[in-house]
Amino acid sequence: MIFSAGDGKESEPSTPLPPPYSGHNHVGDIEFHEILAGTDNFDESLVIGRGGFGKVYKGCINHGENLVVSAIKRLDPESSQGASEFWSEVQMLSRLRHCNIVSLIGYCTHEQEKILVYEYMPNGTLSDHLHKQGTPLSWFRRLNICIGAGLGLRYLHNDVGIDSGVIHRDFKSSNILLNESWESKISDFGLSKTCPTNQLSTHVNTLVKGTFGYLDPNYFRTGKLTRKSDVYAFGVVLLEVLCGKPALEELVDGEWRNLATWAQDSIKEGNLKNIIDSDIMGEISPKCLRKFVKMTERCLHDNTEQRPTMDAVVVTLKSVLALQEKLSMQAAGSRTIFGRMVDLLPFPTNGENSGRVEHNTLAPSKHGDGIVVAVKMLTSKTRQAYDKRQTKHIAELAHPNINIGGIFECRDSKHKYFNQLLFPNRGNFAEPLSWGTRLMIMIGVARGLTYLHLNKVHCDIRPSNILLDEEFNAKLEGITKTVTKETHISTWVRETMYYMAPEYFWNGDLSMKSDIYSFGVVLLESMTGRKAWVYGHIEKASLVDWASTVKSRIIYLKEIMDPRLNHNYPLQGAFECFDLVLRCIANESKDRPSSKEVLQTLERIYALNK
Known part of the structure; x- marks a missing residue:
């Protein structure tokens, strides 16, 4: 749902602009007959995406001396995305070069036809996997996708040129593309604006454009577009990743729910546990969740000055990923071992080493007096920390309603x-x-x-x-x-x-x-x-x-x-x-x-x- 409104602050041209290509990347004008050949005359079976702009086809285009699999975006002449946005995207992508920004191979204008040719991203969009019948994404994969998109947005804001940066203005999960390695790349630069990079507070007075659910409320009220407007949209995407819900969702009663409002209200009411996507519920550690949610809330802050830069967002997301990896490795290192390891416990045993089973499962061994028991232990790395303190705990916890140190009598299957x-x-x-x-x-x-x-x-x-x-x-x-x-x-x-x-x-x-x-x-x-x-x-x-x-x-x-x-x-x-x-x-x-x-x-x- 694209939104556009204005109060006369800036007149954005709606007439065709001349091709501005003089940028850094090799973006060329592609002949229309090549487009027809590459898409088999726009065969419907090759359509891989569609929207208000038109359709996207999977095709093959000659690029230099190679035949390249490409995503070919054919704009509908009736689309709200006019000539100015078409040329804006060509101009923008011709000067951008970053591993987390989608590459533009070329463009084509022929009579009423306006066509953009991009590198092909076989895993579709982030939105496809969160909200449609795509491949379920693990928590680790979601974090990596967010980090990649964050790096791309950071590049736009700070590193495009010496004097200017880029505000995307339509950042959303459907504009985050995923390649064969699930690396994320930002796409769709038709609404993008350049801005000076020497001042964080610099804004651009412009017609309010973007997508409902991702629009910065401050930008919507004032028409002042800043980098922090992108940061707000990034915060909404973080919520999508956490909750598995779209930025705007139509409910059974016909009402529309704004994800940012609903999620923030739920968090304030102490109901965070109820909004997490059930697909990743078992993968997130509480400490990582707290850091992730805190950063998300900062991105969505009403006061733009209180929102973080994309530098800060990326640093935090990387720290969340590193912590999650550390905790997951600790969890994977936990094992249950029985047999010879029983001699670490403060009683004799005649058990034999019979292997190991996964953490939280117990297998029988024999205590010295013939009682069948199951013994829970840790890997060799963590076993060193066990010894004296755990032995003391076992002695302290002798009670008929407590399993001492993970040991219990297991006489039969009852x-x-x-x-x-x-x-x-x-x-x-x-x-x-x-x-x-x-x-x-x-x-x-x-x-x-x-x-x-x-x-x-x-x-x-x-x-x-x-x-x-x-x-x-x-x-x-x-x-x-x-x-x-x-x-x-x-x-x-x-x-x-x-x-x-x-x-x-x-x-x-x-x-x-x-x-x-x-x-x-x-x-x-x-x-x-x-x-x-x-x-x-x-x-x-x-x-x-x-x-x-x-x-x-x-x-x-x-x-x-x-x-x-x-x-x-x-x-x-x-x-x-x-x-x-x-x-x-x-x-x-x-x-x-x-x-x-x-x-x-x-x-x-x-x-x-x-």
């Missing part, structure tokens, strides 16, 4: 994790857990947590870290070290973020009350039979947000409770349990109960059940 029983796979028709059993499990977790909170924080309470024996006695797992504010989360999966307290997710502020928040989410899961992340008709949302909505609408308790319970629970106990959930998931940590209070409340509710 041992299950809570999530396996609470959320069985499709086709599993096992009897659902009763209300009393669920309470008993959560009481066991609360007992383990109360003991742990004498001097430690768990940091990762969720159903997959709660082991159950054949009698449904719960053991808290995943306690491998004391966690501090400086501790990095090296293993980041989609589920984890929905159990994290707001202050931990945003600031890394970790306390015992952070565990209480996570406990509240698990308790809510056990009541509802729903996972911590739920999906509506349009949006995905956390179970916590859903529960808050239920509360505000005063919906009957039956809307909250797991229907598999068939109303087999005391109403008073269920009401008290839900009230405890709401206290545990309070936004402010000071409003949450202690683990001891949680335990006492659950024991009282369990007595009501009897």
Whole structure:
């Protein structure tokens, strides 16, 4: 949706201009018969893109002595993109040379025909992959694409010439092209303007043109175009990359949603977790996410002076990528090893080295007295940091409701994790857990947590870290070290973020009350039979947000409770349990109960059940 408006500040010519080609790149005039031959007379089967400007064909054009696969953009004579924009693009691209700027091979004018010939980019546009049926993009690939586009925009703003730079004026995800190596290149310079490079505050008074959803509000209000207008548009693209949503989206009710407004409002309301594209949810570490979002917010700042330069944006994005790579390498280095490595633990063993399995999986070995156990260990690089501190932790954490240092008795296959029983796979028709059993499990977790909170924080309470024996006695797992504010989360999966307290997710502020928040989410899961992340008709949302909505609408308790319970629970106990959930998931940590209070409340509710 291209926008154009003016107040007479500048008269932009609409009549054809003479070819200005005298630039640095070899951009030549291509004969029309070559275009016809290269596109097989504009065969519709060769169309690879279309828009308000016309169509883009994949074809072959003679370039020097070579036949080059090209993207051939044929402007529709009725298009809003007139002769001035056509010649502006030829002029601009003939003087630009950068690995992140698309190359113009040549152009053609013949009667009413206006045609531009570009290097062919086989992976299409960033928009194709984010919003259409393109190849799903990983978080790493998205970051690299953003960095490449940022480098291209930085070049335009600062490095084109000694005295002038270029403001793109229509930067958007559909103008970011991807080559065979997924390297990004900026395209479409028909609306671009030159500007002096010696002053950051320099602006150009011009007709307001661009694309809705990407338009800098300040430029829209004043008509003053600056480099920071491009920075704003870049911020919108960063949101597209994070959220997987277009800059403007038509909703079911026919209304249009502006991504920049919606996303910023969601972030301010503490709902960042709900706007992240589910395709990359499990790939982003919290620290990288915070840096990425902070930079995005700076790009979208209402005050243009507060927006960063593209230099600063690129530096930040590179640091986010480097940090993400570091954390991912740490996660990949984590392994579970059993056998001979067991002798690092403070008890004898007759185990043999039988190999290794991936992190968070456990395989049996034998303790010295014949008890079958599973042992979790780290790679040789991180094993050195394990020794004395971990041995001390194991001695300190002896409790019937805690798995000591990742070791648990595993007598037979009846041992299950809570999530396996609470959320069985499709086709599993096992009897659902009763209300009393669920309470008993959560009481066991609360007992383990109360003991742990004498001097430690768990940091990762969720159903997959709660082991159950054949009698449904719960053991808290995943306690491998004391966690501090400086501790990095090296293993980041989609589920984890929905159990994290707001202050931990945003600031890394970790306390015992952070565990209480996570406990509240698990308790809510056990009541509802729903996972911590739920999906509506349009949006995905956390179970916590859903529960808050239920509360505000005063919906009957039956809307909250797991229907598999068939109303087999005391109403008073269920009401008290839900009230405890709401206290545990309070936004402010000071409003949450202690683990001891949680335990006492659950024991009282369990007595009501009897």
